[in-house]
Amino acid sequence: MIVRAFLIAVMLCALIGSNNDVCAKQFNNVLIISIDALHPDALKKSKIPTLGKLMKSGSYTLNGHSTEPPKTLIAHTAMFTGLSPGENGKVGNHWAPGKTTVKKETIFDTASRHGFKTSYFYSKEKLGYLVNPAVDVHEWSRDGAIDSARSFLITPGRHFTFLHVSGLDQVGPEYGWLSPEYLEELFFIDDYLSTLVDTVIGKRNYLLIVTSDHAGHGKIHGSDHPEDYRLPLIISSDIVDVKRFQGISFSVTELKQLLANLLEEAS
Template sequence: MARLLYITIDGLRPDALEAAHLPTLLTLMQEGASTLCARSVFPSITLPCHMSIFHSLPPERHNVLTNTYTPIARPVPGLFEVLKHSGRRSGMFYSWEPLRDVARPLSLAVSKLIAYDHNPEVSDVRVVEAAMPYIKSGELDFTFLYLGSVDEVGHLEGWMSPAYLRQVEHVDTLLGRVLEALPLDTLLLLMSDHGGHLRMHGSEHPEDMTVPFIAWGSGIARGLQIAEQVSLLELAPTAAALLGVVPEPAWEGRVLRLG
């Protein structure tokens, strides 16, 4: 049975893949399926975006409109709950505490918060190090790995600034370590939650709303440029389908054709 690793690179703009030296990301695109024209949701803010990623609902449906969690008035099971109900083991490794609310209690086998210390050189390294034993062992069916330092540098120095591009390169190096550790039967999905412009994001500005999406692994078409429109809402149903689990009927996204 396949295993799946999903990675969010917070704040990664797709044009950074052309402006920086990113051998790991480019290899994933060449060997997998990808688009540099995927769409975020509005407001293009981290917690609303991740609620949409894991619940396949737009913000006006899940009602999380800021980085403060609000329970869904008419609850819809998220990806972690659907996988738990199907007997799959999931884990998440992250550095931004509000993300704890994307998973309901008792739906995770492993949850590790590595508190962000505002040092972009080490924060994502610590998250990767915490996740690495579980990635190598393959003991989890679904793993969520959150890398937040690119967004942090975007706010400090500006999106597409030299410091921002250097940080993307730093994260690309970390991704190389992760890729080397993946068991052969592990599929990988990678996406950004939003982009950014100047030192901000959250608007419907194209630089905020356009994100990359990459799928890689056995059974994923090599070098496929995805022609259909991809949004954050496609992540949960596509991940479930790749794991052989029926997506939640209330989810509004669709399963992407990646083979």
Template sequence: MMNKLSFGIAAAAVLCATLSARAEADVPQRRAQHVIVISFDGGKPAVIAESEMPVLKRLAAEGAHTWVANTIFPPKTLPSHTSMTTGVGPDKHQILWNDWMPIRGLVKVPTMFSLAKEAGLSTALFAGKVKFRHLWVKDSLDEFNFGGKQDGAPVPADQNKAVVPAQTVAKEAAAYIVANKPDLCFIHFPDADSAGHKSGWGSPEQKEAFKVCDQALSQIVKAVKDAGIADSTVMIMSADHGGHDKNHSENIPDDMNIPWIAWGAGVNPGHEIKGAVTTFDTAATAIWLLGVPVPASFDGKPVKEAFSPVAAAVAKPKAP
């Protein structure tokens, strides 16, 4: 009798321990206090390699990177950035157009911003193109900035295709980062895409635009340091698509291949990512780093290979 009782108690203890361990494993562990996602519009890896971009290339060398990540099809700015920020493909988010079209409304699936806000985190988006308003789900952003803070007022017809240059986007974002230290921040640099459409992918004009974008990136790196959050921040740098000739609409490597770089707290240093990475993995990685559960509906998965198992140790708690 005692042997059976002892066995039962022991079995119950093992079961409780197992269930407790599983519960702890299911609780997301926050690995970074701040995540900044930066998109270089039209960032074809082969052209980046030929451009003067010392800051981006240094961050790639110091952090974890792949130059053969992939975007979604169609490889266009708005559909791709929607996948980048929602963690799902176009078949789910249904944003297949590529201009600001207010009659079509906003994205209908959760974004990384809305998920972060539901978790009590602060969010900001700094856009270089007005079409990003399609991602501005109600109450999902503390700051939507398009050359200045926006209040949701209608966009004048002559501003339907307006573009804010990278240096201005970076200036606005840098000031906000220093002042507010957002938990999740997205920054979009449009210049290289504009130059590609005008002069061609890989043209001298586009390479000069990439150089300007790299200088804009340096403003963000400096802002992170000036804000005193460098030790608890992860920066993810990627692109929405590549390009060839003066366009980017085909299912070919020139248009589909993009860079994916992680740098900062808990990132595996000097690591070349071997696993496949797709643009919708960016949203999954961003919220995973912040300790927000990744929805089962996501197509994207966190790029865990890019991060050290002990990454949580460097995520310093925020001051009360």
């Protein structure tokens, strides 16, 4: 479905003409945010003005699906490579500095080929597994990843940033997914993201994608319960039509191709 939507958009640009304003613009800033352990139903239950703004201006689906098993490093590796755990080789959820890193091509290789300066900010050390030579700037920070991403994005040039945000993955197992404490944590995350999101939107010619790696049920995650596999997808842009993605069925392995299609459409 994603590939078909892209081909239709390309054909429309060809019919309209390459001088059309929508077809001619390039992205200056691409920001992908993965909110760890975000249950899609929380987007309807919590007060989230920042994410809500993106959902209203762009499109979203609550019908996303994680990997087997639905765990953080396994899901993010599939997200970055566009390959299932069996195809990309990352079937375990652990990694430590000094160990082998990802060998398959990732979203950073795609971004680098399109002329972006790339960055990766993550709040779990094991996600360092996904740093490869196509990443220009990277930093592991438990609490400062959002601020580091903004500092990078306000520098001159064309930027591609992947930001991993933690918090819900700690509150969920302690208090329960969709508990009042969980929804309150999402409110704080949403508020913390507001300046970063406004910065990207203010710079114009942007693509913003928000998603997650997995959800959970009760105080459990990573199991074979259907709720553990669920995740959302939000897409907003001022230069490409993203309404076609409203309500689609989405797999975490599709992010890499979706991104590549949008970058081609705006090039």
